[in-house]
Amino acid sequence: MIFPDVTYLSIFGAYIAFAIVMVWAGWRGGGPERAGVLVLLGMLVLQITTRNIEGELQALEAFDWPTFLADLFGAAAFIVIAIWADRVWPIRAWTLQGLAVLGHLLQASAEMIGYTFVALGIWPTMLVMPLLVIGTEAHQYRLRRDGKDRDWVPLKQYADIREELDL
Numbered sequence: 001m002i003f004p005d006v007t008y009l010s011i012f013g014a015y016i017a018f019a020i021v022m023v024w025a026g027w028r029g030g031g032p033e034r035a036g037v038l039v040l041l042g043m044l045v046l047q048i049t050t051r052n053i054e055g056e057l058q059a060l061e062a063f064d065w066p067t068f069l070a071d072l073f074g075a076a077a078f079i080v081i082a083i084w085a086d087r088v089w090p091i092r093a094w095t096l097q098g099l100a101v102l103g104h105l106l107q108a109s110a111e112m113i114g115y116t117f118v119a120l121g122i123w124p125t126m127l128v129m130p131l132l133v134i135g136t137e138a139h140q141y142r143l144r145r146d147g148k149d150r151d152w153v154p155l156k157q158y159a160d161i162r163e164e165l166d167l
Contacts, residue, residue, distance in 0.1 A: 014126070018044075021129045029136040031151035032085035036093065036132050039077040043070040043125075064121075068104040071125060075101050078128075086150045089135035096124035096131070 018040075026037045050066035075097035082090035103120025142149040 018129065021132055025132045025136045028140055029132075030139045030149055032081055032087045032090060033132060033136045033139060035081050035085070036078070036090065036128075036135070039074055039081070040128065040132070042077070043074045046070045046073055063108045064104070067121065068101070071097055071100040071104060071121070074125065074128075084152050086153050087135055087138075089131045089138070093128045093131050096127050100124040 022037050022041060025033045029037070047066045047070040050069055054066055075094060078090055078094035078097050082094045100121050103124070107121065139149055
């Protein structure tokens with residue numbers, strides 16, 4: 001079984017940060033934050049699973065199917081969260097995941113320097129973690145300020161909008 005390489009200190013630190021953010025957001029966050037945790041964990045499991053099927057890591061210049069599939073899954077899941085959540089951070093997370101997917105597509109369609117792929121394909125996904133932290137802190141702030149925080153947009157609100165627009 002192939003697991004992510006943690007021999008480099010920076011990669012090991014990223015996995016430690018990932019674990020801390022996942023536990024913290026799952027514990028302190030509301031429904032959308034917990035859904036974001038599940039999406040990021042699903043992306044990790046999908047990438048490890050597909051990497052085990054495909055084999056060893058490829059060079060940065062080769063198309064990376066496992067990471068592409070994980071980023072595509074993340075983009076699709078974050079757009080669903082963004083539609084239903086009463087939060088702003090999922091929209092930004094979806095945008096970052098969309099940028100990662102576009103980075104993969106650019107890598108597949110053109111010669112791309114490895115560092116460019118890191119900037120377009122890897123860093124946007126890494127920036128979702130700080131968004132999750134900010135979203136969790138904003139949720140905690142609203143709980144302290146108002147005593148409650150609505151997680152999801154009610155279906156009735158969508159029905160009212162559709163009726164108003166005659167859809």
